Amino acid sequence: MNENGISEPPSDPAEAFSRALARLPGGAGAEKCFSCATCSAGCPVRKVFPDYDPRRILRMILLGRGEELLASPLPWLCSTCYACQERCPQGIPVTDLLVALRNLASRTGHKPAALQMQEDLLVKFGRLYEIDEFDNKKREKAGLPKVVMKAEAVARLHALVAAEPFPPRGTPEAETHPSGSRP
Numbered sequence: 001m002n003e004n005g006i007s008e009p010p011s012d013p014a015e016a017f018s019r020a021l022a023r024l025p026g027g028a029g030a031e032k033c034f035s036c037a038t039c040s041a042g043c044p045v046r047k048v049f050p051d052y053d054p055r056r057i058l059r060m061i062l063l064g065r066g067e068e069l070l071a072s073p074l075p076w077l078c079s080t081c082y083a084c085q086e087r088c089p090q091g092i093p094v095t096d097l098l099v100a101l102r103n104l105a106s107r108t109g110h111k112p113a114a115l116q117m118q119e120d121l122l123v124k125f126g127r128l129y130e131i132d133e134f135d136n137k138k139r140e141k142a143g144l145p146k147v148v149m150k151a152e153a154v155a156r157l158h159a160l161v162a163a164e165p166f167p168p169r170g171t172p173e174a175e176t177h178p179s180g181s182r183p
């Protein structure tokens with residue numbers, strides 16, 4: 001804060017990263033980690049990919065290696081099972097932190113190409129898979145109703161959010177947003 005009481009942007013990139021992360025829902029609390037590795041011990045993804053380690057991700061955040069973390073596949077490997085969050089003795093929302101990391105990665109141009117493709121499909125069709133005539137014939141044979149690819153509701157929602165982005169959760173503006181309040 002300067003002599004006029006105005007907060008100045010941090011000059012340290014590590015601090016800037018921590019602040020950007022902490023502003024996102026679930027993005028605060030990494031500084032409470034005392035590196036006990038309880039999260040790593042129970043992580044099912046770590047059992048399959050030994051290089052994946054939630055404790056290591058927390059250390060990278062604290063050591064100011066945010067850019068390296070965002071550019072890596074690590075935030076995207078979590079299965080969001082919440083085992084680490086349930087067990088952390090420090091009460092750190094580890095899973096929520098990982099989700100916040102993904103959101104920050106998306107906002108800073110680090111979204112994996114496969115996920116971007118899924119997002120594009122969702123916006124275009126309202127589902128992750130385009131149902132064509134071939135699929136509908138198979139459905140018909142199975143006695144299932146035809147699926148009509150319509151994404152007007154999704155397009156309307158996107159237009160609404162683009163015109164008036166969601167305010168932060170918990171603010172009065174969020175409650176009165178025209179898209180309806182979030183859960």
Ligand code: SF4
Nearest residue numbers: 033035036037039088
């Ligand atoms: S369980 Fe909590 S305190 Fe222990 S290493 Fe993981 S995040 Fe840090």
Ligand code: SF4
Nearest residue numbers: 043078079081082084
């Ligand atoms: S939420 Fe993610 S990091 Fe935590 S235990 Fe599950 S897979 Fe591992």
